Amino acid sequence: xxxxxxxxxxxxRRRRVIALALAATCVAxxxxxxxxxxxxxxxxxxxxxxxxxxxxxxxxxxxxxFESFGGLHHIYANKIAMEGxxxxxxxxxxxxxxxxxxxxxNAGVTxxxxxxxxxxxxxxxxxxxETGGWGFESFQGDSQTERxxxxxxxxxxxxxxxxxxxxxxxxxxxRR
Amino acid sequence: xxxxxxxxxxxxRRRRVIALALAATCVAxxxxxxxxxxxxxxxxxxxxxxxxxxxxxxxxxxxxxFESFGGLHHIYANKIAMEGxxxxxxxxxxxxxxxxxxxxxNAGVTxxxxxxxxxxxxxxxxxxxETGGWGFESFQGDSQTERxxxxxxxxxxxxxxxxxxxxxxxxxxxRR
Numbered sequence: 019x020x021x022x023x024x025x026x027x028x029x030x031r032r033r034r035v036i037a038l039a040l041a042a043t044c045v046a047x048x049x050x051x052x053x054x055x056x057x058x059x060x061x062x063x064x065x066x067x068x069x070x071x072x073x074x075x076x077x078x079x080x081x082x083x084f085e086s087f088g089g090l091h092h093i094y095a096n097k098i099a100m101e102g103x104x105x106x107x108x109x110x111x112x113x114x115x116x117x118x119x120x121x122x123x124n125a126g127v128t129x130x131x132x133x134x135x136x137x138x139x140x141x142x143x144x145x146x147x148e149t150g151g152w153g154f155e156s157f158q159g160d161s162q163t164e165r166x167x168x169x170x171x172x173x174x175x176x177x178x179x180x181x182x183x184x185x186x187x188x189x190x191x192x193r194r
Numbered sequence: 195x196x197x198x199x200x201x202x203x204x205x206x207r208r209r210r211v212i213a214l215a216l217a218a219t220c221v222a223x224x225x226x227x228x229x230x231x232x233x234x235x236x237x238x239x240x241x242x243x244x245x246x247x248x249x250x251x252x253x254x255x256x257x258x259x260f261e262s263f264g265g266l267h268h269i270y271a272n273k274i275a276m277e278g279x280x281x282x283x284x285x286x287x288x289x290x291x292x293x294x295x296x297x298x299x300n301a302g303v304t305x306x307x308x309x310x311x312x313x314x315x316x317x318x319x320x321x322x323x324e325t326g327g328w329g330f331e332s333f334q335g336d337s338q339t340e341r342x343x344x345x346x347x348x349x350x351x352x353x354x355x356x357x358x359x360x361x362x363x364x365x366x367x368x369r370r
Contacts, residue, residue, distance in 0.1 A: 067247075067369075067370060068276075070244045071243075071268065071270075073306055074266065074306060075303060075304060076252060076303070077303050078304065080301065081302030082301075090250065090252075092247065092250065125256065126253065126255065126256030126260065128252040129251045130250060130251070193243075194243060
């Protein structure tokens with residue numbers, strides 16, 4: 019009877035110990051993930067679909083860029099970046115999004131298909147000093163975590179944007 | 195000499211009279227224009243280019259809609275209308291814009307050309323009770339004053355939207 023009584027009272031205590039251990043593990047994992055993430059990581063542009071739509075283009079099969087950039091793309095800019103389009107200099111905190119979509123065609127009408135990727139440029143002059151003050155990233159499909167770029171491909175992004183130096187390395191212009 | 199002196203002093207007074215007369219004419223013309231405008235006139239959607247971009251499509255020459263709607267079009271929504279996309283009911287004050295652009299093609303890349311027109315739907319349940327609560331207008335090219343619709347064509351807009359009654363007469367859906 020004495021043993022049974024101990025078992026009965028010790029059950030909730032055990033559960034508490036397990037819960038605490040689980041919580042500690044979660045916190046430790048989360049801390050490690052933060053520690054593992056370098057501070058030059060470009061964040062996913064949460065909510066960009068309600069930012070300002072800058073312009074749109076369709077890259078078709080006859081374009082040499084089709085394999086890499088084929089589909090319908092939209093450029094979106096956050097509020098800070100809109101100042102850049104006005105002045106020609108993008109302040110720190112500017113974020114530009116290159117959203118690439120597949121297309122669907124039916125009876126002569128081309129509509130938006132699934133998201134191929136979300137390209138991002140973030141302006142932080144000091145953090146990304148080696149690539150014109152811009153950090154580059156590209157997210158696969160609808161994912162907010164699956165990153166496509168390596169250190170080498172980031173350099174390739176910058177090399178392609180480099181001739182636009184006079185326009186702060188930005189290709190697009192805001193269509194009024 | 196006396197006449198000359200009078201002429202010299204009277205010149206600024208004359209200018210003042212002319213200026214006052216001009217100002218009075220301007221105010222009168224402006225008041226008349228307000229009076230002449232019926233209160234069901236759909237206003238130009240000033241600033242819509244920074245509203246939320248809902249979706250995009252391209253209507254090509256193979257579409258039977260090409261003659262009327264050919265080109266690249268974007269749908270934009272003001273903040274109130276965004277609630278309509280979420281709930282299925284568009285509150286009064288909702289404004290939707292159908293912006294139609296010509297396209298330019300070069301080496302397989304289709305880009306945005308000049309604006310063909312700006313179509314507008316404004317929700318005011320009582321004012322536009324006869325057309326599902328929506329007022330319709332269409333502005334020519336970049337003009338904010340050149341209106342394209344007649345009383346008949348407004349009815350035609352509504353007749354085309356009428357089958358969408360279950361979605362508050364709106365065709366588009368917000369692409370997330």
